[in-house]
Amino acid sequence: MFHYSFWLVVLAAVFAVAWLIQLILNLVVWQGAMRQAGRQAKSPLLSQGELPGVSVLVYSHNQAEALARNLPILLNQNYPKYEVIVLDDNSRDNTQDVLTMMDQRSDILMHTKIDEKTRAMSHRKLAVLLGTKSAHYDLILMTHAECMPASADWIGGLVSHFANPGIEVVLGPVVYERRTGFLSRFCQFDLFQRLLLMFGIALSMKAYAGWGQNLAFRKSTFYANRSQGFQRHLKMQPGEDDLFVADVARYGNVAVDCTPQTVMTDQSKPLFINWSIDRLNRGYTSRLYPWIPVVVKHLDYLTRYLTVISGLILIVYALMRIFNGGGSHQYAWITVGAVLAMLLIRIALIVFTHVRSAKALKQHPMVGWPILCDLYTPFVDLWFRCKALIYRKRFGVGKVGLY
Numbered sequence: 001m002f003h004y005s006f007w008l009v010v011l012a013a014v015f016a017v018a019w020l021i022q023l024i025l026n027l028v029v030w031q032g033a034m035r036q037a038g039r040q041a042k043s044p045l046l047s048q049g050e051l052p053g054v055s056v057l058v059y060s061h062n063q064a065e066a067l068a069r070n071l072p073i074l075l076n077q078n079y080p081k082y083e084v085i086v087l088d089d090n091s092r093d094n095t096q097d098v099l100t101m102m103d104q105r106s107d108i109l110m111h112t113k114i115d116e117k118t119r120a121m122s123h124r125k126l127a128v129l130l131g132t133k134s135a136h137y138d139l140i141l142m143t144h145a146e147c148m149p150a151s152a153d154w155i156g157g158l159v160s161h162f163a164n165p166g167i168e169v170v171l172g173p174v175v176y177e178r179r180t181g182f183l184s185r186f187c188q189f190d191l192f193q194r195l196l197l198m199f200g201i202a203l204s205m206k207a208y209a210g211w212g213q214n215l216a217f218r219k220s221t222f223y224a225n226r227s228q229g230f231q232r233h234l235k236m237q238p239g240e241d242d243l244f245v246a247d248v249a250r251y252g253n254v255a256v257d258c259t260p261q262t263v264m265t266d267q268s269k270p271l272f273i274n275w276s277i278d279r280l281n282r283g284y285t286s287r288l289y290p291w292i293p294v295v296v297k298h299l300d301y302l303t304r305y306l307t308v309i310s311g312l313i314l315i316v317y318a319l320m321r322i323f324n325g326g327g328s329h330q331y332a333w334i335t336v337g338a339v340l341a342m343l344l345i346r347i348a349l350i351v352f353t354h355v356r357s358a359k360a361l362k363q364h365p366m367v368g369w370p371i372l373c374d375l376y377t378p379f380v381d382l383w384f385r386c387k388a389l390i391y392r393k394r395f396g397v398g399k400v401g402l403y
Contacts, residue, residue, distance in 0.1 A: 018306035032200035037258035037360035054082040055135030060145035061089040064098045070148045075106045079155040086111035087127035125230045125240045142215040150263040157262035158216045161255035168221040168253045172214030177267045187275040189369040201293045207254035208293040212241035214264035236395045238281035260362040283384035301378040311339045
């Protein structure tokens with residue numbers, strides 16, 4: 001009896017510690033974006049007279065329709081001095097026709113085309129490199145053709161952070177366009193969940209990644225960092241955004257923007273395929289992330305399962321004592337009530353964090369998805385990491401030359 005009671009006490013301790021860690025991670029990390037949104041809502045943007053020139057880089061590959069839809073929004077921002085450089089990755093549709101037509105209407109639009117025969121490095125990295133070199137201004141904003149800014153204040157919102165001393169990189173929010181269907185909704189939730197984790201770690205600890213769909217940095221930082229652009233990971237296809245941020249991030253030099261006007265909506269089609277490619281790329285590059293975010297993420301995954309599994313075991317054992325044992329059942333009922341209350345508090349906190357964060361960015365909250373995917377997303381993450389290792393040769397490029 002003593003031996004059995006001892007392991008029961010150990011199980012209860014595991015449950016309590018795992019639950020406490022989940023509580024701390026939720027309050028410190030997962031709610032970071034929500035708190036940041038509240039702080040930034042009270043801080044007005046800088047006046048236009050204080051804003052420096054900006055170069056906006058737009059990567060495009062066979063996305064003429066997206067360019068025709070989103071370029072007008074980029075070319076009509078409430079910003080006094082900026083340019084838009086479209087980086088055409090050897091598109092075979094009517095991208096050049098769209099750019100020529102837009103070029104006639106705007107004097108701030110420029111575009112360049114990447115040769116299909118380029119095999120020395122990733123086309124996206126080459127596009128960013130060429131765009132950064134040709135940019136007239138020190139502040140660079142990255143996005144993709146299929147991405148639509150939430151407002152005409154997108155540039156002003158991101159650039160305002162550079163007025164703070166020491167800021168060299170700004171991370172902007174990215175969400176998928178709202179669509180119906182189970183897979184589409186899951187992709188939307190998964191991206192938003194990863195956004196909250198990335199922003200939370202960047203705000204509470206140190207930035208480790210970013211999304212090229214909504215990223216700002218100094219041109220001088222791009223060339224001054226230890227990797228000299230993409231020097232450290234030239235031999236792999238992905239990494240033009242997350243590994244770049246991981247290379248240049250220092251404590252205090254990365255800002256996070258959580259305002260609704262800077263949200264970038266990714267309109268990629270087909271959504272599930274593009275989400276899978278992004279997930280696979282991140283699964284491959286995540287092995288090069290700093291150790292702090294990796295530890296935090298895995299600690300979160302581990303304590304999720306420990307909390308649920310140990311809690312359910314405690315409840316089952318207490319119920320067995322109630323229905324099969326004799327004597328007083330007071331402590332058994334207390335155990336059932338306490339464990340159920342703690343599990344419900346955790347679920348309520350997860351839903352609250354997701355809903356409030358979504359509303360802070362003026363996104364549609366998917367209330368049931370945090371509960372549905374709480375124990376599922378770690379398996380998704382593990383699946384893509386394993387798949388990336390199996391197909392790791394696909395992420396390489398040819399012989400690397402000088403650039």
